Amino acid sequence: MLLGKVSLTPALCTALRISPAFSGIQKQIGAAATQNARLYASSQAAEAVLDKQAVGTTTATKAATAKKAQSVESQSFAVNMFKGQINPSQVFPFPSVMNEEQTQFLQELVPPVSKFFEEVNDPAKNDSLEKVEDSTMESLKEMGAFGLQVPQDLGGVGLTNTQYARLVEIVGQHDLGVGITLGAHQSIGFKGILLVGSPAQKEKYLPKLATGETLAAFCLTEPASGSDAASIKTLATLSPCGKHYILNGGKIWISNGGLAEIFTVFAKMPMMDEKTGQMKDKITAFIVERSFGGVTHGPPEKKMGIKASNTAEVYFENVPVPIENVLGEVGGGFKVAMAILNNGRFGMAAALSGTMKGVITQAVDHAANRVQFGSKIHTYGAIQEKLARMTMLQYVTESMAYMISGNMDSGSKDYHIEAAISKIFASTDILWLFPVVCIQGSGVERVMRDLRIFRIFEGTNDILRLFVALNGFQDAGKHLKSLQKALKNPLGNAGLLAGEITKRAKRTAGLSTGLTLQGSVHPELSHSGNLAVKAIEHFGVTVEDMLLKHGKNILHEQFVLKRVADSAIDLYAMVVVLSRASRSLSQGHASAQHEKILCETWCIEAYDRIMKNVKDLKSSSTTQVFKNMKAISAAVVENGGIVAPHPLGF
Amino acid sequence: MSRVLVGVKRVIDYAVKIRVKPDHSGVVTDGVKHSMNPFCEIAVEEAVKLKEKKFIKEVVAVSCGPTQVTETIRTALAMGCDRGIHVEVSGKDYEAMGPLQIAKIFAALAKKEEASLVILGKQAIDDDCNQTGQMTAALLDWPQGTFASEVTIDGEKVKVVREIDGGLETIKISMPAVLTADLRLNTPRYATLPNIMKAKKKKIANMKPADLGVDMVSRVEVLRVDEPPTRLAGVKVETVDDLVAKLKANGTI
Numbered sequence: 001m002l003l004g005k006v007s008l009t010p011a012l013c014t015a016l017r018i019s020p021a022f023s024g025i026q027k028q029i030g031a032a033a034t035q036n037a038r039l040y041a042s043s044q045a046a047e048a049v050l051d052k053q054a055v056g057t058t059t060a061t062k063a064a065t066a067k068k069a070q071s072v073e074s075q076s077f078a079v080n081m082f083k084g085q086i087n088p089s090q091v092f093p094f095p096s097v098m099n100e101e102q103t104q105f106l107q108e109l110v111p112p113v114s115k116f117f118e119e120v121n122d123p124a125k126n127d128s129l130e131k132v133e134d135s136t137m138e139s140l141k142e143m144g145a146f147g148l149q150v151p152q153d154l155g156g157v158g159l160t161n162t163q164y165a166r167l168v169e170i171v172g173q174h175d176l177g178v179g180i181t182l183g184a185h186q187s188i189g190f191k192g193i194l195l196v197g198s199p200a201q202k203e204k205y206l207p208k209l210a211t212g213e214t215l216a217a218f219c220l221t222e223p224a225s226g227s228d229a230a231s232i233k234t235l236a237t238l239s240p241c242g243k244h245y246i247l248n249g250g251k252i253w254i255s256n257g258g259l260a261e262i263f264t265v266f267a268k269m270p271m272m273d274e275k276t277g278q279m280k281d282k283i284t285a286f287i288v289e290r291s292f293g294g295v296t297h298g299p300p301e302k303k304m305g306i307k308a309s310n311t312a313e314v315y316f317e318n319v320p321v322p323i324e325n326v327l328g329e330v331g332g333g334f335k336v337a338m339a340i341l342n343n344g345r346f347g348m349a350a351a352l353s354g355t356m357k358g359v360i361t362q363a364v365d366h367a368a369n370r371v372q373f374g375s376k377i378h379t380y381g382a383i384q385e386k387l388a389r390m391t392m393l394q395y396v397t398e399s400m401a402y403m404i405s406g407n408m409d410s411g412s413k414d415y416h417i418e419a420a421i422s423k424i425f426a427s428t429d430i431l432w433l434f435p436v437v438c439i440q441g442s443g444v445e446r447v448m449r450d451l452r453i454f455r456i457f458e459g460t461n462d463i464l465r466l467f468v469a470l471n472g473f474q475d476a477g478k479h480l481k482s483l484q485k486a487l488k489n490p491l492g493n494a495g496l497l498a499g500e501i502t503k504r505a506k507r508t509a510g511l512s513t514g515l516t517l518q519g520s521v522h523p524e525l526s527h528s529g530n531l532a533v534k535a536i537e538h539f540g541v542t543v544e545d546m547l548l549k550h551g552k553n554i555l556h557e558q559f560v561l562k563r564v565a566d567s568a569i570d571l572y573a574m575v576v577v578l579s580r581a582s583r584s585l586s587q588g589h590a591s592a593q594h595e596k597i598l599c600e601t602w603c604i605e606a607y608d609r610i611m612k613n614v615k616d617l618k619s620s621s622t623t624q625v626f627k628n629m630k631a632i633s634a635a636v637v638e639n640g641g642i643v644a645p646h647p648l649g650f
Numbered sequence: 651m652s653r654v655l656v657g658v659k660r661v662i663d664y665a666v667k668i669r670v671k672p673d674h675s676g677v678v679t680d681g682v683k684h685s686m687n688p689f690c691e692i693a694v695e696e697a698v699k700l701k702e703k704k705f706i707k708e709v710v711a712v713s714c715g716p717t718q719v720t721e722t723i724r725t726a727l728a729m730g731c732d733r734g735i736h737v738e739v740s741g742k743d744y745e746a747m748g749p750l751q752i753a754k755i756f757a758a759l760a761k762k763e764e765a766s767l768v769i770l771g772k773q774a775i776d777d778d779c780n781q782t783g784q785m786t787a788a789l790l791d792w793p794q795g796t797f798a799s800e801v802t803i804d805g806e807k808v809k810v811v812r813e814i815d816g817g818l819e820t821i822k823i824s825m826p827a828v829l830t831a832d833l834r835l836n837t838p839r840y841a842t843l844p845n846i847m848k849a850k851k852k853k854i855a856n857m858k859p860a861d862l863g864v865d866m867v868s869r870v871e872v873l874r875v876d877e878p879p880t881r882l883a884g885v886k887v888e889t890v891d892d893l894v895a896k897l898k899a900n901g902t903i
Contacts (some may be wrong), residue, residue: 105850108724111685112841120840144843157843 074475078417081571082472083479084540091575092520094583095406097162106163113167116143117174126177126308127446130300145182147210149194154202156210161405165350172351173358176450177308179351184255187344189216192264192285192336195343196328201287205262217260219251219314220337227463230334234316236267236284247288247319257312258297263288265316266333283333287325294319305449341458342416346408348454349401349422355447356394362444363390395598396573397426399580417471420464421569427454427461465565466558472568473554476543522582524596528603532574535610539567542614559626563613570606577602652707655760656697656731657770658690660715660722664775674874686722689771691838692831696801697769698730699836705803708732710763714747714755716740720854727849728841734854735759739866746868753785758862760790765826772797772830783830793823796830
């Protein structure tokens, strides 16, 4: 098309919508990130940004290798959608990753576990006792529930992520308090040993952890360090003999804190920075045994929900930790923490999809039998909408959980955005809708109290939204940067440039750019597939626009980041249900038509929400709204409360 | 005193709402949740307990039917049985299969395996026949202890406490013998995940009724299956006089 001599004319730059000064932006995001390192250090985004945009830190060499790895195209759907591209490899067809043996094994596990939770575990009792009944704990240990993902040769059940998700779903359906007790133990408590432990550490600790003889807890949070995890103050200093680290500090809100024998503890250590020659605080992860001495804990916190789960403060006073108990690399603790949290996140979506299933069954029962104003209430539109929404939300959550577990089992390492999305989605405000239909239902009131924490722990939803958005921006930014580079050598990159110009010209003209889900999506769902494609295109453009408008300051535009994240979540949700419903249609399931309606309805509403976000982000009135909100917030903060005087004047 | 045979039957799960097929030839089984007959669970539990108390050396779980029954055998293995035998019966033979055919199969197996005890559930919750144990004992000419709520091994004899209409009856029978388990005999254990894993390594042998010299021809033909008639609503009356009047009016008195 335009080959021949292509020079970096202003016209070309406009056509490609790239500011000639753009090359600076990537570096600036990196620099800003380093400056404000701690501002978002708890979000993996910053860590990733810091890592990959290393500006003279010890991670420089790591960044180089990371950059090399990044040059291999990411297969993650979420990463690509931020660039306005579709990579269907991880989402279509809906993953089916278990072989016959694994499927058969899982089918044998489900009935006894379900039976146990239906007949033996008493959630109401656990809730009122504020602990899991002793006999139940014993039975759970015998059952093998404490080592589901520990390899069989170390005494565990050796489940894959998908198999684990299926069992965790059952627990979520019946008793979230037990769910957290089990999850705090194995999903995060000793997951670090599974992920990065040395063979010696695995052999030493996993067998007893698998049988539940010892329980584990994950100790990161401190009174002054929640979301800002990199700011923790618990200190580890090497002893004079060089054989131990001496641990001092206090952790709060630790699930299983009062029960655990084995703690994964994160502490800071001053370390010599190779590049600058200065001492820097780096976090290291340790396996700490209560038996080392100096480990004490506080009384169980009185909580609103998940009361059966033990939550306590844990104190470390001059605890000697053998140097063999460093988990992962010295100074690499933050990465270990993020890897652990990332790895366990899909479990929450799985558990909550089970919770939703249970609540929906009760809601349906109530709606189908309760008579008011002369008719069963499920005949009224208001109730029908509630039941329909509950059903769609459960369908999406379940689909996300098993898509992600399937991706993980297939060996994908690139699932962190999707995992974060699934956790946010499963736990968002919408869950409040659930019990509203039948608050009188037995146990539903307890479920409502249990659900609140899911928006807060394991990465608050606010932080995770920032993470999703920033991670997405970072990759999109790189893509733009590579275009920038291409512009410097247009002849050598003529193909890439030609493609981009064509794409953008088409977009400006309102034509489709050739992006399609045809071939992936079932023909009966092609309309919804087109909505998804359109949404991805608009989303990609919006991401670019925001990058160009804000540059490095995008880091601070949280109003923007939130809306971008919400759109990303809706988009991923659309694609996930398109995949699942397509599979049901292709396989001729009895429920295929019902799933088709679920999918289509979800896509229509999600599309509308995404387009509204896209529009808002372009509109000046929304920018004004953000400014106003900032001002309102400043005023009430300054006033210590409501500013407007009482209408009555006193 | 070494080997016990336990029969396990795969039936529609007790919690499922049963529906009759439109052609009234039977009940809907496709896609319906199935599990081990509850009385068979109790039988398995008793056998495994006897083994744990070292009265017997080996427990063999047996089931007759199509491929799906291996799931049920595996559950028995997960509860502690040592090995399984799957007697393959499918199609029309399976549909027509009843207590007499099963009893013949068990009698043949008991002789082949040189079992000291055959323990069965007292009845299955799908057909409620309550015949298989009795027929098996008769075919073998062995003593039987049916409706057992307590079993104690005493040397070469078995003391069985039986639940009967009048209360409890205690009998002492010689082995080899056939026992059938009643509800209060024990509380079956939950299969633990590690045991399910171990069960995967246990062997399930395959055979056909013909291998045991058993003919599966049924002497019973099911003509029709119907749902029980829907219960009609009753009528409430205020006084005894009203009641008497109503009863007289509809000819009852």
